[in-house]
Amino acid sequence: MATLEIIEDDEALRDWVDVVDAADVWGIPSFEDARHLRGLHPGRVDGVLRLDGRPVGAAFVRPAGGESAEPCGIAGLWVIPAFRCQGLGSAMHRAFSEHARRLGLRELQIEAHESQHDARVYLERRGYEEIGREVELVLELDALPMPEVKPPAGITLVTRAERPDVLAGMYQVAKEAIPDIPVDEADEVGSFEEWLATDMDRPIHTHDLTFIAMEGAEVVGYAVLQRGRGGVAFHSLTGVRRAWRGRGIASALKRAQVAAAKRAGFRRLVTENAVGNEPIRHLNEVMGYKPLMSTILYRGPLLDGGRSAR
Template identity: 65%
Template structure:
């Protein structure tokens, strides 16, 4: 019988092993070592695990409390096992470990995301009582197939990047406080404090100032859009938000064109975005701009191992 060990990530060596597994298994392979290290430090209560078989890293997982001041008794988690090592109980071992830790935090459920294309993951979660909470469509724009867009902000609006402009952050936070709660979601989506928002949406290594576009009316921040620097020629859309009073004027679509232009200039080959299925306006905008729909992502919630409480119907 092969030797299996599950260790908590304690140093850069074990974190590199964790990152290599996630990068090999994840649909997009976007987890850089630098970003993984940042998240470990920034997300309070986060614990990462590496599963080794005969000393070789073949599985990875993490668990953390929900951010933003949420009181929901549900922890956020992730599980990855290399394909050639699946169906040997390794995912179950990691799930047991996450459940034990989450129960110690007073949690009753885990929230895990899986893609529609990941049949193994969907079966794994379904067999353990997980139920769908929300679903995102996945869209991709092949940047070599589209011309450089003309970026023309609406009258009275100017666009700048965040480079050297720390003074813009309070205004951007106010945009997030209006934009994020208005995203159609089945469940809560907390913005949290300014410090919470900054840690998750601004200071991550994948969120660089040169690819953060801010819409100004005079000195007022009325909208912004962020690109995430991924790997393998891929960039991801993060939040594109506009203050409620300024919506319907073409700011969001102009910010989207600024992102496309910025990604092309930076040498990226693909732009990827996720839209909540219920968010019809942004889905329509993306499709109008040439984004192609791919199999999407599903967020599940399910009971901890050994829980006597069934997952609430949704």
């Protein structure tokens, strides 16, 4: 018998994390990070689906966040591979569509990895359409020589651990860099407090792997690495203020990240680039990143409670 439990405590959240870790292409970085994310968005609901008591599915839904008034929420659906194609994903989708309606939402955005054929077919059959795509790339570090880090003239690179006092300047970078990412629907930067909680203070964002580019006392760029599992780290934003672009600052930040990752014992770096983001895609190609499959962002309707599972 399948039952859906809305998560209210750490015990249930650990089961949720175990399911996502088993079902997601890259797994989940840590329980601590999952708990942190749960507290970021008012209205977020998480659930774990149990089959005869065993956790086999996980889901969440939340409003878009930031300053967006868009009636489209963000959702995630995962089913452990051995239990797919049994209607369990549909059961969670219907239940969380009802949660979304109570939040005033009319549509959902859901990601699917290009390698997840069943997930893509499932979404497309239910009226979901592709609205964006990010190409994943990987840099294998074991055989890579330690890169030389040479910032442009007048630019100094420091870590957040060295300069914890420049967060306000980093926020100004985010306010220019994030809206300029060429995607169909720009991400919301949100308030300083929202940006700090979402982009800076997650448990997987460590201060020694956050690099800041400064010209004198002014912050002109920054780059963040996320600690993953199994020797993998993930690039978060690499951003430069508009007036300082084209000078090699992003390249210097990326090379500093690669060097720091090698010193920290990571074996590979993974990044996602929007298909239309030619400058960062060119930089990653020059640095030796190799393409993997894409992550696809779908948008589509809420399911009604009477729709049959397939």
